[in-house]
Amino acid sequence: MPELPEVEVARRSVADRIAGGLILAVHMGKPLRWPLQTDPQGLVGRQVVSVGRRGKYLLFHLDEGVLLVHLGMSGSIRFAEGLPPAGVHDHFTLVTTHGLLRLHDPRRFGAVVFAPGLDKPPATTLLSRLGVEPLSADFDEASFVNAVRGKQAPIKQVLLAGALVVGVGNIYACEVLFLAGIHPATRADKVARYRLCTLHGAIKSVLAAAVAAGGTTLRDFSDANGDAGHFQTHAKVYGREGLACTVCGTPIKRMVQGQRSSYFCPNCQRG
DNA sequence: AGATGTCCCTGGAAGC
């Protein structure tokens, strides 16, 4: 499923080609997570100026307004050559002078939302409560450590909530907690400072490495040109319940937090 | 207000 690195890879794979393109037509498939909130035909004639990203949202900046695209857990965008008929899971198609871009999303957790501007609803509703970008200079160690220690929820859920730092999904959350030696159920304000410093570094390095490698292809991820990622996440804990910890040999355990599986090594992750 | 629970959806895997 696309987490931040995959969304960033998707962004890079479409940005250069789509920029400057005029929207010729818009086709909608089955409804996605939230309504577009505008007449799709109103997008026709607008120009795509650039493609940005905030958290896991792709931002298609138009000459007037912005199109927010979320890939959910099974979404991918891809340029289609020619004018092939939409498949059953192609729920949004942008026909432009610079190519035909499709959003393919079998589970429809994705979203396409139009906003008149980034500083206007519904963009503000979706983006305002997002935390810091983990790959930006704003993600500094001291601020992160202090913010985490102001929370009482389990550390895993603080990471997933995205209010402090965005883009850390379930898989990367499990992995970075393992690297930092932190048990996922530990209350955020009870985690030792030195472990949070390690966690901060792990978030930065793991996400950056994943972006550099073209994302992780755990579940059929590919970029807009159909190229798969090369970040072979030999996950150290995720999905490895019952298997030996790569560090100490203890069987990896699984627990459920907030309806989601957390994988951890009961020996390596204590604090 | 902060923490926790619920729900949306469907393909693939596992179980009978």
Next chain:
DNA sequence: TGCTTCCAGGGACATC
């Protein structure tokens, strides 16, 4: 072999 059940996940929203 063919059915049914379970599971995965991001994040808005409801509830405590």
